[in-house]
Amino acid sequence: xLLIHCxxxxxxxxxxxxxxxxxxxARPADAMDxxxxxxxRYLFMRTNPKGWHYERWNHVHGCRRWFNALRxxxxxEIRATYRPGEKKPPLPDGTx
Amino acid sequence: xxxxxxxxxxxDHLGLAARATAEPGAAGVWLGERRFLAKINLRGDPQNAAxxxxxxxxxxxxxxxTAPNTAVRAAAIxxxxxxxxxxxxxxxxxxxxxxxxxxxxxxxxxxxxxxDVTESRTTITVSGPRARDALAKGCPxxxxxxxxxxxxxxxxxxxxxxxxxxxxxxxxxxVPRFELHVLRSMADYLWRFLEDAGQxxxxxxxxxxxxxxxxxxx
Numbered sequence: 016x017l018l019i020h021c022x023x024x025x026x027x028x029x030x031x032x033x034x035x036x037x038x039x040x041a042r043p044a045d046a047m048d049x050x051x052x053x054x055x056r057y058l059f060m061r062t063n064p065k066g067w068h069y070e071r072w073n074h075v076h077g078c079r080r081w082f083n084a085l086r087x088x089x090x091x092e093i094r095a096t097y098r099p100g101e102k103k104p105p106l107p108d109g110t111x
Numbered sequence: 112x113x114x115x116x117x118x119x120x121x122x123d124h125l126g127l128a129a130r131a132t133a134e135p136g137a138a139g140v141w142l143g144e145r146r147f148l149a150k151i152n153l154r155g156d157p158q159n160a161a162x163x164x165x166x167x168x169x170x171x172x173x174x175x176x177t178a179p180n181t182a183v184r185a186a187a188i189x190x191x192x193x194x195x196x197x198x199x200x201x202x203x204x205x206x207x208x209x210x211x212x213x214x215x216x217x218x219x220x221x222x223x224x225x226x227d228v229t230e231s232r233t234t235i236t237v238s239g240p241r242a243r244d245a246l247a248k249g250c251p252x253x254x255x256x257x258x259x260x261x262x263x264x265x266x267x268x269x270x271x272x273x274x275x276x277x278x279x280x281x282x283x284x285x286v287p288r289f290e291l292h293v294l295r296s297m298a299d300y301l302w303r304f305l306e307d308a309g310q311x312x313x314x315x316x317x318x319x320x321x322x323x324x325x326x327x328x329x
Contacts, residue, residue, distance in 0.1 A: 016251075023194060023195050024179055024180060025179065027251070027252075028251035031267060076267060076268050078193060078194040078195070078197075078266060079194065080194055080195065
């Protein structure tokens, strides 16, 4: 059982959380002008890295707030959690 | 007329009143229900001083806290932190309509919202010398008195059911006391879980007390 640090509630057990998929997906500012294919790419296409991954999580059984996490998809290590709007931390392995 | 509809408690079918005892004796876990406590959800921006001030004034001076997982406890009102912009007001049964109206009038001009959620949950009290042991069987929160102090609250899971948990004693008595605000459709299940969890320590059903009448075990 992992302890996940909710940016609002502090450390809580993993069962209280739900993963909300890839984080930091920006809605295209020119959504009305881009092609359907480009919009579909924004809407449906997600990264699936083997390694560090920026994700959105929800403290669904706690304060019910969304936050962001930097998680390793192999080791399941959660390096950082931070509130929406806060700057995302750099990747631990130096890549971007 | 709505008033003619009898109001049923979430656990009335269990016949708790008939089992209730004023003297729990050697039982390790004391369970009770506080029916119909007024519960009002309050939301607003804690950075907005005018909102915070208006809310505090409408709640008889009970100021919403920004300290996570804590409650402000006053004579007639508990104010539980639920999130960075959300609180739960718990007050005496029957006070919800007037309190919600007063609170809404006070905070609406400052962007606050008020929702009467009285009927959504009922309140199960867990007390007694082994209360912590019984709760620990289903709850991921660390309830050790060093970590979960009087006035601390948390939203978490108990036996897979979402609960709002409050440490409701002031640490002056011999036993801890917890209040669980649980969705009423889950209350039957949770009560049975607690009876089962407490079985090895002995379970006593204690009087369902109302705050306005005061109580020896509060």
